[in-house]
Amino acid sequence: MLAFRAKGNPKVQVPVNTEGTIEMKRAGVLFAVLLPVVLAVPLRAQSQPDFKFTKIDLELLHQADQLDEYFARNGMVFEDEATQKYVESVGVSVLPAGDPPEHVTWKFRVLRDPFPNAFALPNGSVYIHTGLLSLMRSEAQLAGVLGHEETHVLNRHPYLEYRSTRKKMVAINIFAMAGGMAGGYGYGTPSLVIAGISSVAPALLAASVFGYSRELEREADMRGLAAMEKDGYDPQEMVTTFRLLERSEGPDSGPGIYSDHPRLEARIQYLTEEIKKDPPTLSSPLVGAGKYSDATGAAFRHDIGLQIRAVRPRHAVAIALHLTDKYPTSEHYMLLGEAYRALGGRPQDLSDDKLSAERKEARKHLSKMTPEEYEKTLLTTPEGKAAWEENRKQAEDSYREAIRLDASNAKAHRGLGFILDGENKASEAAAEFRSYLSLAPTAWDRAEIQKRLDALEPRPGAD
Amino acid sequence: MHCKPALGTLWAVAAVFAFSTITPAQFEHPDLKAGKAKVQSVLILAPQVSLEKSGFKSTDAMMEEAHKIEDALPAVVEGVLKEHGCNVASNPFTPEALNNDTDLKYNLADLQKQFDTLDMQLEKKPKDVRKGRFTMGDAVNKVNPGGTADVLVFTRGIGQITTTGKKLFSAIAGVGGGASFLYLKIGVIDARAGTVLYYGRTDYVRGNFVQDPDVLAKSVRKIFKNFPGAATPAGKS
Numbered sequence: 001m002l003a004f005r006a007k008g009n010p011k012v013q014v015p016v017n018t019e020g021t022i023e024m025k026r027a028g029v030l031f032a033v034l035l036p037v038v039l040a041v042p043l044r045a046q047s048q049p050d051f052k053f054t055k056i057d058l059e060l061l062h063q064a065d066q067l068d069e070y071f072a073r074n075g076m077v078f079e080d081e082a083t084q085k086y087v088e089s090v091g092v093s094v095l096p097a098g099d100p101p102e103h104v105t106w107k108f109r110v111l112r113d114p115f116p117n118a119f120a121l122p123n124g125s126v127y128i129h130t131g132l133l134s135l136m137r138s139e140a141q142l143a144g145v146l147g148h149e150e151t152h153v154l155n156r157h158p159y160l161e162y163r164s165t166r167k168k169m170v171a172i173n174i175f176a177m178a179g180g181m182a183g184g185y186g187y188g189t190p191s192l193v194i195a196g197i198s199s200v201a202p203a204l205l206a207a208s209v210f211g212y213s214r215e216l217e218r219e220a221d222m223r224g225l226a227a228m229e230k231d232g233y234d235p236q237e238m239v240t241t242f243r244l245l246e247r248s249e250g251p252d253s254g255p256g257i258y259s260d261h262p263r264l265e266a267r268i269q270y271l272t273e274e275i276k277k278d279p280p281t282l283s284s285p286l287v288g289a290g291k292y293s294d295a296t297g298a299a300f301r302h303d304i305g306l307q308i309r310a311v312r313p314r315h316a317v318a319i320a321l322h323l324t325d326k327y328p329t330s331e332h333y334m335l336l337g338e339a340y341r342a343l344g345g346r347p348q349d350l351s352d353d354k355l356s357a358e359r360k361e362a363r364k365h366l367s368k369m370t371p372e373e374y375e376k377t378l379l380t381t382p383e384g385k386a387a388w389e390e391n392r393k394q395a396e397d398s399y400r401e402a403i404r405l406d407a408s409n410a411k412a413h414r415g416l417g418f419i420l421d422g423e424n425k426a427s428e429a430a431a432e433f434r435s436y437l438s439l440a441p442t443a444w445d446r447a448e449i450q451k452r453l454d455a456l457e458p459r460p461g462a463d
Numbered sequence: 464m465h466c467k468p469a470l471g472t473l474w475a476v477a478a479v480f481a482f483s484t485i486t487p488a489q490f491e492h493p494d495l496k497a498g499k500a501k502v503q504s505v506l507i508l509a510p511q512v513s514l515e516k517s518g519f520k521s522t523d524a525m526m527e528e529a530h531k532i533e534d535a536l537p538a539v540v541e542g543v544l545k546e547h548g549c550n551v552a553s554n555p556f557t558p559e560a561l562n563n564d565t566d567l568k569y570n571l572a573d574l575q576k577q578f579d580t581l582d583m584q585l586e587k588k589p590k591d592v593r594k595g596r597f598t599m600g601d602a603v604n605k606v607n608p609g610g611t612a613d614v615l616v617f618t619r620g621i622g623q624i625t626t627t628g629k630k631l632f633s634a635i636a637g638v639g640g641g642a643s644f645l646y647l648k649i650g651v652i653d654a655r656a657g658t659v660l661y662y663g664r665t666d667y668v669r670g671n672f673v674q675d676p677d678v679l680a681k682s683v684r685k686i687f688k689n690f691p692g693a694a695t696p697a698g699k700s
Contacts, residue, residue, distance in 0.1 A: 059523075066526045073558075075572025079565050112569065166521050309573060370584050370597065447610065447655065448601045 053103065056166070057122075057159045061103055064121040064158075071111060071127070078110040078130055078299060086295035087146075090139060091126055094147040094227040096154070100124060104153055108146065110299060114306040114315065116248060120149035122158035130303040133296050134319045135244050139288030140228060140237035148224035157216060214263060221267060225274060234285035235275050242268045248315070293326050304335045311362075311371050313342040324398075330406035337398035337415045343391040344375045345384030395419055410439035414449065421452065430456040489663040489689040490592035500653065500660050501613045502692060505549045508606070509556065510536040510618035511575065514645075514673075518626040525624060528673045532645070535676045536618055536683075540649070543683045544616070547692025552612055570605040577602065578617045578650060585650065585662050592662045599657035612654040621646045622672070645672045647679075649686050661690055 053061075071077050078084075091108035100106055104124035113129040120126045126149045128142075136142060152158065225235050242264050300319055307316035316339035323332040350358060365374050378384040396419045402412035417432030433453045437446060494500040514529040515522050541551045561568040577599055585597060603615060622645035625633070633641030644667035651661035663686035670678040 063524060063526070066524075070526065074575075075561070075568040079568075112572070309577070368584075368587075370581060372598070372600070444605045445601055447604065 051101070051156045051159070053159075054163075056163065060159060060162050061123055064123040064125065067121060068107070068123070068125050071109070076111055076113070078112045078302060080110075080298040080302070083110055083133075083296060083299045084108070087128060087133075087142070090142050091146040091150070093231050094143050094224075095150060096227075101154065101156070106150075112302065112306060114303055114310045114312055116245060118145050118149055120152045120158075122153060122156070124153050126150065126153070130299045130306060131315075133299045134303040134307075134315075135248055136241060137244070137289055137292065137322075138237050138240075139292040139295075140233035140235075140286060141241045141244075142292065143228050143231060143233045144224050144235075144238035144241055146224075147227035148220045150227070151220040151223040152216075154223075155219070214266075217263075217267070218270065221271060222274065225271060229280055229285075232282055232286045234287050235271075235280055237287060239268055239271050239275070242271070297323070297327070301331070301335060304339060308338065308342040311366070311374075313339060313344070313346065316342060317348070328405075330402045330409045330412065333398045333402035333405065334409055334412040334415065337395045337402060337412065337419075340391045340395035340398060341415060341419065343387070345378030345381070345388045346391070347383065347387040348390060348394075392419055392422065408439055410436050410443070413439065414445075417449075417452075421456065426456045488589060489686065490589045490661070491689060491691075492592055492595050492658060492660040494595070494658075495660045495691060496593075498691070500658075502651070502660065503550060504552055504611060504613045505544050505616060506552045506607065506612035506614070506654065507537050507540050507544075507554065507616045507618070508571070508575065509533065510540075510620065511579075512536070512620035512622065512645075514620075514622045514624065516624050516626060517629050519628040519632055528624070529620075529622075531673055532620055532622075532679070535679060536620070539676050539679045539683050540616060540618060542680065543687050544690075544692065546684075547687060547690055549692050555608060556606075567606070570602075574599070574602060574606055575617070578652075579619075581659070582617075582619065582648070582650070585659065586648075589662055589664075592659050595658065597659035597662075599652055599659070601655070601657055603652060603654055603657040607654045610655060614660060615652045615654045617650040617652065619648050622668075624673075642667075642669070644669060645679075645682075647682050647686065649683070651690070663687060663690070 087110055088108040091106065095106065103122075107125045109125065109127050110133065111127050111129050114131040115129060116132040116135045118126070118128040118132055126146060128145060128149075132145065133142070136145070221238070225238055228238060229235050246264050246268075300323055304316045304319050307313065307319065317336070320332065320336035320339045324336050346358070362374070365377060369377065379388055396416065399412045399416035399419065402409050403416065406412075413432045413435040417429045417436060420429035420432060423429075430453055433449050433456070436443070437449055437453070440446075443449070492500065495502070510533045512529040512532045514525040514532065516525050537554070544551055556567070556571055561571070581597060581599060585592070588596075591597065604610065607615070622643070624643045625641055630641045646665065646667055648662070648664035650659055652658065653660055665682040665685055668678060668682045672678045
């Protein structure tokens, strides 16, 4: 996972505790196993044709296959055929000629995840999140990301890193043992110092892995860049991807984005230098912005819902604005309405400092509250109320535009009904809810909407 | 030398504190306790279990073993719920059904994820279930076709199998984490309104929990110890 998102905190060992989600824990365990996917080591830039598989490597390969199955079985893969085919075609285009290395079958898949990320498994499965697809704006950017991920597989980084990690684990356990003995049978200050080191040592070791990772990411960046150029893509688009990642930082960004910030800066710098040193030979290298937008629209639309559910409404608004700008359809305006409604009591535009403060505040609150409770809290402040007024207005305008473009857009009527209900416009809200139920008679939320409708317009004889 | 008893006491306090966080407990929504919530028809969603092999050299995922537990748990939960007089609906989310309906597959995945998010709060303040604080919202209707189920059951398990080497190492070092265990928790959610009606968890399950469903059944029975089931006035109606 490379370069295209903060790596979060690459744990060498994932302890089992009673907090956090199963999915997170499972992913944590899997990524601990598949550390090479998450991290990296400084390795030779060339592929490794003479790589010899050991029992440990084959175990890792098996785990990678299982992870593929896990993603598919648990509804995590975005199964839109057109999107999958497009991503695969771009991925294949930046592969080197010839057969894949031993135990590698190239597969390119899109994962339903709103956080901007991409990663590759040692078996050749390359995954890109909808959150990264919806952040990027051109085929050349996609080619750069996929070329980068392919490098990790081609150069067998996962296996080599796993071997290296296992060695480090022994060191960690020895430190822990030393600490345990110190704690149990210690004699004054020295024991406490050893005990302290034992708790810090894993972090230090992890930090060394961080360092290696930078070198490897650089190597993968360089090959990605070369692969793009070879295929006629504009290498400058790789730099743009990093700039987009930088811009995506904000209060509703995923954890870790900020921690990657200096690295992103460094990467932008060395890539820019590399492009200057060896400029593209083609007079008009391929960017493919139009083709990219056409081919990934379904993923963009799908990602808006994921962003909203992940409490990242600013990203949802940004994606929906992009869509309405490119393709001003009823569906896209409806999605824009949904995104503005999800913004709730958050101001639309904030300076970087305020975004950072808001992000910290959100994290603090969300550790204690459910997302619903947090949304309510936002609306209790004067700033929150003012922001909601603005967002509500934008949402209403968007829903109305969606209905103007297509009066049979059921979800736009539903959304507008909620907005009008909030404004205490009972009869107008009821009319919108009635339209929704009439246009979507089998909707999953029919009972709930009918309840609202009854509350707005009590039926004669109803309880 | 004087440090020894002090450190020993600290270790003991830490151990007591650590174990106190996983005390088996059950938490009921007031409506369930008062018999106002109907729990006659139950839909058990696919359990999610995370299991790792903790060794001296590495921590590895044990996906196959986790699947075994995931496969065994629905029948175990069903059996216990039947003991409480509930009707358990047949699972509509077969692999074939999900492959034929991508939206249903996504909705189910999203709802499982939503439960995991809520579970972080449930873990922290499980007693708030008794105040009726937690809900998953009406999105639960997306996986309640025809609104036939009264409640949805979410099951989670987190476990660790420790290798012999690691056990030995833990014993020598005098540090924790040397024993294999499985930690189970179950949420019972109103299938129409999304309210968390019941939340229960076990202490650490020991024994051969991968191979022996009876070991799991014993723990699941403990989780549902205070579950009124279909015996509530609303359940009987």
